[in-house]
Amino acid sequence: MKKLLSVCLLMLWCGMQPLQAQDAKAKSILEAVSKKINGLKSLKANFAFHLNGANGKVKETKKGSFAMKGQKYHVLIAGQEIICDTKTIWTYMKEANEVQISNFNPDEQSISPTKLLTNFYDKEYSYKYAGSKKVAGKNCDVIELTPTNKGKQLSKLELAVDKASKTITGGNIWEKNGNNYQYEISNFTPNPNISDSYFTFDTKAHPGVEVVDLR
Structure with missing residues (x-):
């Protein structure tokens, strides 16, 4: 699950800091x-992941949605x-x-939005233009990223950026x-009206919930 969340955050935030x-x-x-x-x-946005095995066959597909307001986020995926x-x-x-409840510490959490916002490109990846192609019927520029740390499990990341809207529409990891993870982003909604309460968990709204406090 951490891997799926990490990929989700990568595709939503990868272009948000100075380069x-x-x-x-x-x-x-x-x-x-x-x-x-x-x-x-x-x-807000919806997303889908397709995990393809080394033999090229789809092993797993997961769909979810994502919302962000400033540094706050809410991800729904796989239950x-x-x-x-x-x-x-x-x-x-x-x-x-x-x-499960834990403290948010951007310095310790490799999948945190704060980390991705501040140093994702500059410290962790090199990037280059890799041409253009159509993704979901949209004309897209393709950016290829390679980890500077050769110890990472990822060998390459590809982003498809819609030429017209300047938003990420999908790609491959x-x-x-x-x-190989193939992903798509759809229903990208800018500036939706989202209450701050959407970025907290209300135990009263979940009768009988078991609380595991890891703080």
């Missing part, structure tokens, strides 16, 4: 994405909700009716074990 000079065209495209996303007060109000993280497992 050092690498590939000039890739930088220009990513800065356009950054400018658009950073100009939003909130956003779980991951909620953060910038101070606390709640991970709710619906089937077990259990919620390759792992060294031969697995």
Whole structure:
């Protein structure tokens, strides 16, 4: 589940912070994405992951949705909700009716939005322009990213950026074990009206919930 959440955050935030000079065209495209996303007060989107095995066959498909307001986020995926109000993280497992509560520390959490917002490109990946292609009927620029840390499980990440809207529409992630994640982002909604209460977990709304406090 952490891997799925990590990929979800990667695809939603990867273009949101200042970039050092690498590939000039890739930088220009990513800065356009950054400018658009950073100009939003909130956003919502749906996403889908398709895990393809080394043999090319689809092993698993998961769908979910995501909402963000400033540094706050709420992810729904595979029967779980991951909620953060910038101070606390709640991970709710619906089937077990259990919620785990932990402190939010951007310095310690590799999958936190704060970390991705501040140093994702500059410290962890190199990037280059890799051409253009159609994704879900949209003309997209393709950016290829490679981890600077060769010890990472990921070998390569590909982003497809809609040329017209300057939003990420999908892409691919390759792992060294031969697995490949294909993902799509749909129903991107800029500046939806989202209450701050959506970014907290209300135990009263979940009768009988088991609370596991890890703080």
